[in-house]
Amino acid sequence: MQYQQLIPVTIVTGFLGSGKTTLLSSLIKTRQSRRLALLINEFGEVSIDGALINDCVGGDEHVCIHDFPYGLIAYGDDEHFIPTMQAIAGRRANVDHVLIETSGLALPTAVMELLQTPELAGDFILDATLAVVDTPLLLSDQFDRDLGPHSQQAAVQDSVATLFERQLEFADVVVLNKIDALDEEALLLAEQRVRDRAPNVRFLELAYNAQLDIRLALGLRLHQPTFTAAHNHRFTPMPGSDTPTLPSHVRLNGHAHSGLAGHSHGLATHKHFHEQDPGWLSFVLRSPDPQQAETLKQGLIQVAKAEPLLRVKGFIKTAPDQSVLVQGVRTRVAISADTAKQFAKDSELVFIGYHLNRNTVAALLSKLTGATWK
C-alpha cells in the first residue's frame, strides 16, 4: 500500500470538557468536500457527544459517526475499534479522513499503537494528534499539582495534573481553546505553561470561538514516513507481520512510536486512567420531575464547589416534551436551550469526578433543586 492510499487519522485528545466535541462540530461545518469518518469516545453511560455531533451533521452521508458510548476507544477491552476501522477501510473510496475523539480521561497512545498493528497499518496512517486545552483553566492553575499536605483536594489535583501532562506529552499540536476573552499577554502565558509541561509539542494553535482552521487541523502529515534510503532506519518491521515495513510514527524530536517492539511508553499507557487510577468515576443520575433550568444550574455549581466533580453533561426535561442541554466543567455550568430536544424521557445527567460519591451527589442535588435525583 502506497502512503498516498493510506487513510489519514487525526486523534483529538484533551482533558474533560476542554472542547473536543465543540471543535469537531465546527470542523465538520467547515469540512468543504472532505468526507469524514468520526469515532467518538464517551466516558459515561449516556452518549451525549454522539447526540450533539449527530445533530450537527443531520443526514449528511459524507460525515459518518461511529459512537462508542460504553467503550474506551482502543483500550484493552474494546472489541469494536479494529472492526470499525476495518469497515471504514472497506469503504475507503468514500472516506478522506478519520477523526477520533478520545475520552477526556484517556491517553491517545492506545489508538496510536493500534494504528500500527498488522490489522490497520496497511490502511491507515496517523496524521497528527491534537490536544485541546481549556485555556482559562490552565491559566487559573487548575492543572497544577497541589504541593501541600495530603488531602482529598491534593489527590484530585495530582491526578488531574498527571493526566493533563501526559495528554500534552503525546500531542503533536496543542490547541488553546476557550480563548475568546483572553488577551495577548494571557495567551503568551498559556503558551509558556504548555511548553513548560510539554517541550516537544510541535505546533500551538489558537481556536477562537472553538473554531480551528481545517487546514491547520487535517492533512498535517506529521507522521509521514520518509521513503528514502537515507532514512531507512525509520522503518521498524512489525514482529510477526508479513508487512516488511510500517509507517513510522517517529517524531522530529525522536520520540518514537515506530512499532510495538520499539515502543518506549510501556504497556501502562494502554490503560485508561480509570483502570490505572480507580479514583476516576462516572455515573448517571436521573430525575422524573420537570426541572427549572436556573435552579438546576445553581444546584450543580454548588455540587461542584462541595464535591470533587469535574464534569457534568446531559439533557434535562424542562417541559413535558422538551429537554435542554446541560454542560458543566467544574463550576462553569451552561444550560443551552439552543440544543433543545424533543425528548419525552426523564432528565439524565452524566457526572464525572474523582472519588465522587454517587449518593452524596444525588442527595445534595435533590435538596438543592427540590426534585428527585437518583
Ligand SMILES: Nc1nc2c(ncn2[C@@H]2O[C@H](COP(=O)(O)OP(=O)(O)OP(=O)(O)O)[C@@H](O)[C@H]2O)c(=O)[nH]1
Ligand atoms: N466559551 C467557550 N466555551 C467553549 C468553547 N469550546 C467549548 N466550550 C464549552 O465547553 C463545554 C465543554 O465542551 P465540549 O466540546 O463538550 O468538551 P469535550 O472536551 O468534548 O468534553 P468531554 O467529552 O466531556 O471531555 C461546553 O459547554 C462548550 O460549549 C470555547 O471556545 N469558548
